[in-house]
Amino acid sequence: MRILLAALVMALSAAAHAGVKIEHWVAPSGARVYFVETHDLPILDVEVDFSAGSAYDPPGKAGLAGLTANLLDGGAGDLDEEAISARLVDIGARMGGVAESDRAGVTLRTLAWPKERAAALALLQLVLARPTFPEAVVAREKARSIAAIQEADTRPDAISAKRFAAAIYPDHPYGVSATVESVGRLGRDDLAAFHRDHYSARRAVVSIIGDVSRAEAERIAQSLTEALPAGLPEAPLPDVKLPTAATIKVAHPAAQSHIHVGLPAVRRGDPDYFALLVGNYSLGGGGFVSRLMKEVREKRGYAYSVYSYIAPRKLEGPFEMGMQTKREQAGDALKVANDVLAGFIKGGPTEAELAAAKKNLIDGLGLRIDSNAKLLGYLATIGFFNLPLSYLDDFPARVAAVTAKGVREAFARHVKAEHLVTVIVAAD
């Protein structure tokens, strides 16, 4: 593959496509529902998310949110984990997990034929509302989780990602990663309590796309959420405090240094979002045509992967610039990347870069929502973060309205040098 940076978290970088009609309502249960009706294929996709991401881990119990989401299908109602997976497989359905800092939940893809659909939705309802978290399953998955953490702690990419999060979010849940000790402290009662407190209809967002009618979607959303626990009201997360600029070096024997530079930058729904999105495309989000790619990779051959992205969250999500490069040249490569960043923050994009960014983002809108699976991602994000229902329709105009001056001002507001943290793993 020519690039590794597949999912450069441009997340909501897309796109209004004429004809995508998002319907929204609140189910009698209190859950918010987002729905797109499309009958081209006999498929139904559903995602149910909760304000139950890792940011809600209690102090000292990092990993609880992730383990809870992971074990929803470890047993539910009268079914054990083997019965759940056998039933899913027998009808050709696929269940997946969502585990992020803000949200956690479950995705389901099933054939929309009546028998398969009914069976799949019944299973989803069961795992959302009545997970049993059996002692033995919890103990086993704790052990696997601990082994995975220990393994990750030997990998330079995982080490650098964790150290970076901790450094840019000091004293904030966004900066905390699960450890051997924190997972070791968890018991099944913790999981059951976390589920009871956080997996409520009021904290749920149901996204549905596919071969069902509005009336059917209403019944589906209600049946998925009516038996959820009452839960606690959503407690606000603590404010994000900006870190002080620093460079952190971590020893490791890897051949390449793994470098991250960044800071907490922007919330979902921030009015500067589009200016940052368009600007970041030219800086390091636009793949082969970005400045970072040209200067670091194309001109100097310093790296295979070099990028920047913005990843808005409920609170200030990160701006990050990153690369891997042969350790002997890490200092030189980082200097080039930092010069590119500083130059961009100071001068913003050229008019040509700005026009190119807008063309890609606007004309590429259709491609980013050309499948049910892709649209489901947008639905879930629009719903969870309370973005306007017209988000996709407004997208071209919002992108088109961005000016070079607007990009400069947005970067000046959100990416300040005095708060930029650098983490280098396998530094010489």
Add this chain to the structure above:
Amino acid sequence: MKRALWFAALLTAGSASSSVSANPYEKQLSNGMRVIVKEDHRAPTAVHMVWYRAGAMDEQDGYSGVAHVLEHMMFKGTSTVKGGEFNRIVAEAGGRDNAFTSLDYTAYFQIVPNTALPRMMELEADRMANLRLTAADFASELKVVMEERRTRTEDNPQGLVYEALNATAYRAHPYRRPIIGWMNDLENMTWQDAHDWYRRWYVPNNAYLLVVGDVDHARVFRDAERTYGRVKARALPVRKPQKEPAQTGVKRVTVKAPAKLPYIAMAWKVPRLKDVEHDREQYALEVLAGVLDGNDAARLSKSLVRSQKLAQSAGAGYDGTVRGEAMFILDGQPAEGRTVAELEAALRAELQRVADEGITADELARIKTQVIAGEVYKRDSMMAQAMEIGRFEASGFSWRDYDKLLEKIRAVTAEEVQAVAKKYFGDDTLTVAVLDPQPIDESQPKKKSAVPVRH
């Protein structure tokens, strides 16, 4: 694409067409290049791909990695299009583009709004014939490829194991060489090597064009004549079969690298698919891989991870649609406190259980359900549909036979699965590669040439 070869699960083998209508459409240009168009009008998107039947397996010793390096060089411009310009045009059309190199093929793609398709065809046809390779561009890009190798292999313990596994399993067959190339071969590669590769293999008679999306096939055929049709055919080099001699005893290799968990991969030599109509065992091997690791209720995870708690992870894979040789691979990481030897024994025991007791009717039915569901889900992704046709064609089959292949998989019996489990898993054709995890010594940067392969 390495992982794809590892775990090419049954379901990656979806069907090129679930209908009996004319879609896809195919036409051969007068220079020998074949054009395959699958119309899908759900969204105004077009996937445009050119596949060359030249991959790492066509390289010679001393030149490993050249197929992949040339893939990188294909973005450096032509006599009329400047370096980086192709990327820029794709990006400004709102699209994205990339390329990938495998053991069997090299492929280039753009995903664009359908209105941009004719321009993509012009640009791709242009670089098929008019690539401008310069020594300066080559020197710079070679450094990028070495960084890629460091990321994928040098600093990736399982990447090292996979490389060692292939290098050990094959003595004669070119699958013994890594796609990315040995570091020393990269260090000694020249501009001329890449150029020779391009001249040798990048001809229309060694390529096929795939378009999937909201397009009119007749118009695509006309545009293909106008663009690719102008590129002259040339004779291709003779391809020697380089068949692997029969293995006559187990081979073992150990890789030491910084890690915490050990890892084991066991590979048995098994037949690849040759005749879609008459082969039987290959389909039974596909189903066996599915029973072991094809879905959430499959045996390896259920038995080794969940029930016995002996493995952190466990998997199985068989990809029979390849140009070269096929292997059936089991792999996994032992759970904390368990050993590689225990996991090896447990993996073998799962195979033995199928050989002794066969599989259940439920398990067989599940595989067939997965095939049907996979067919439906695949239609939600144009890229998935294009990849499936492309990979099948790359190994020498026609998309026209894809439905038949699915039919054959669905016709496999429990007895056939048991029979292949009995027949193909003796020690004589087995290669075992093990990761021996090393503590991280932070004071000791890894030696530049520390590629720990041992035969």
